[in-house]
Amino acid sequence: MFRDIRKKITLFNTLILIAFLILFIVLLCVVVQWSLSTSGESYLKNVAASVESGNLQSQNEGFLSTTVHEQMGYEYIEWDDKGSVVSQQISNSDLISEGYSLLADSDGTDRYETLKIGDRDYRLYTTAFDKDGKTLTLQVFQDTTTENSVISYIISYLLMIGAAGLLLLIPLSWFLAGRSLRPIRENFELQKKFIADASHELRTPITVIQTNVEVLKMKEDEHISDNMEWLSNIDNECDTMGTLISELLTTAQNEKPEKKEERLRFSMTDLCVETVELMRPLAREKDIRLESAVASGITYFGNPGKIRQLLRIFLDNALKYTPAGGLVVLGLSENKRSIVIKFSDNGLGIPEKDQQKIFSRFYRVDDARSRATGGTGLGLNIADSIVRNSGGKIKLDSEPGKGSCFTVLLPKNANQKI
Numbered sequence: 001m002f003r004d005i006r007k008k009i010t011l012f013n014t015l016i017l018i019a020f021l022i023l024f025i026v027l028l029c030v031v032v033q034w035s036l037s038t039s040g041e042s043y044l045k046n047v048a049a050s051v052e053s054g055n056l057q058s059q060n061e062g063f064l065s066t067t068v069h070e071q072m073g074y075e076y077i078e079w080d081d082k083g084s085v086v087s088q089q090i091s092n093s094d095l096i097s098e099g100y101s102l103l104a105d106s107d108g109t110d111r112y113e114t115l116k117i118g119d120r121d122y123r124l125y126t127t128a129f130d131k132d133g134k135t136l137t138l139q140v141f142q143d144t145t146t147e148n149s150v151i152s153y154i155i156s157y158l159l160m161i162g163a164a165g166l167l168l169l170i171p172l173s174w175f176l177a178g179r180s181l182r183p184i185r186e187n188f189e190l191q192k193k194f195i196a197d198a199s200h201e202l203r204t205p206i207t208v209i210q211t212n213v214e215v216l217k218m219k220e221d222e223h224i225s226d227n228m229e230w231l232s233n234i235d236n237e238c239d240t241m242g243t244l245i246s247e248l249l250t251t252a253q254n255e256k257p258e259k260k261e262e263r264l265r266f267s268m269t270d271l272c273v274e275t276v277e278l279m280r281p282l283a284r285e286k287d288i289r290l291e292s293a294v295a296s297g298i299t300y301f302g303n304p305g306k307i308r309q310l311l312r313i314f315l316d317n318a319l320k321y322t323p324a325g326g327l328v329v330l331g332l333s334e335n336k337r338s339i340v341i342k343f344s345d346n347g348l349g350i351p352e353k354d355q356q357k358i359f360s361r362f363y364r365v366d367d368a369r370s371r372a373t374g375g376t377g378l379g380l381n382i383a384d385s386i387v388r389n390s391g392g393k394i395k396l397d398s399e400p401g402k403g404s405c406f407t408v409l410l411p412k413n414a415n416q417k418i
């Protein structure tokens with residue numbers, strides 16, 4: 001798919017370049033030809049005036065410098081009204097017969113024309129004037145063969161340079177199209193992986209539900225109360241799927257925030273205390289001591305909903321991965337630049353090699369254990385994007401068997417980054 005798009009972009013760029021090249025050549029030719037013919041005509045007119053006055057030295061400067069035309073030179077024939085040559089200055093004798101045949105068309109008004117005599121091109125100016133009581137017709141010729149071949153040379157050289165340029169630019173355009181498509185491709189691959197991982201994660205609970213339903217079908221004659229085990233398995237898996245789906249939605253929203261999230265100043269101290277109290281029944285149920293070391297009077301400018309979600313993810317993990325009898329502590333303090341939230345536990349700990357990876361989507365250190373505790377592998381990824389979107393960062397100190405300490409640093413100044 002990306003190869004096709006790349007080909008199309010390269011083709012499109014090449015076509016645009018060709019169109020520009022042709023336009024440039026056509027414009028250049030039109031301008032050069034127009035200015036040469038205007039200045040040529042004015043040069044011939046000046047020559048005619050000089051011939052009429054008998055002073056051939058006094059040709060004026062034309063529109064374009066007449067030097068070009070002076071170098072090309074001129075030839076002229078002066079005819080009387082009977083068609084006899086009065087005076088002439090020609091190097092090509094064919095001009096006489098050609099000039100004579102053109103006399104018939106002359107109606108006494110000044111006119112310019114171009115003609116081909118033999119294999120040579122000419123520009124011709126015809127004018128009539130009175131001299132010694134006679135009406136004379138003057139034809140001034142300029143050989144434009146060189147002028148035309150110079151224009152043809154320019155066109156062919158420009159075409160050759162343009163073609164060579166295109167040959168160089170096509171691979172360059174191919175390369176640049178590849179470079180500009182790279183981030184889109186990477187994003188696309190990430191999305192594909194995300195969808196594949198999400199489908200895989202959803203398939204597991206569905207398989208468990210299907211298996212339990214099959215078991216229940218075989219026990220259709222039995223009482224529901226005798227089969228609560230299968231029903232509670234289905235119930236648990238439905239819960240897992242529900243959590244997974246809402247976390248998938250959160251992940252997608254965090255990735256591309258549709259609208260700018262609402263921010264306000266709120267008491268971080270109160271939020272931490274509230275969240276700890278909310279988690280206390282769960283800690284009690286798991287026989288884990290949950291303590292808080294929350295400094296008073298700390299406020300924060302941000303989205304309270306997101307920060308609440310962040311606190312719950314870390315506390316939930318700490319309670320999930322700490323065995324009964326363990327200790328979980330939530331600490332809140334502040335320094336000059338940031339607000340510091342610490343989640344410490346003396347639970348399982350995280351091996352060094354996994355410490356970076358646990359923030360990736362769907363990564364779990366112990367897959368089976370995490371699944372058994374209802375883990376989706378998305379929690380820390382969500383927490384990480386909340387912290388990054390707030391300009392903060394997360395530090396982790398952990399040792400397997402001893403416990404973990406996640407430290408979240410949030411900048412006090414909303415526009416700053418840590």
Ligand code: ADP
Binds near residue numbers: 345363365376379
């Ligand atoms: P899950 O939903 O599986 O908990 P998370 O993204 O929240 O997913 O966490 C990723 C993995 O990091 C977990 O599966 C677990 O292995 C590990 N982990 C997270 N927090 C802790 C912790 N406090 N102690 C030990 N391991 C943890």
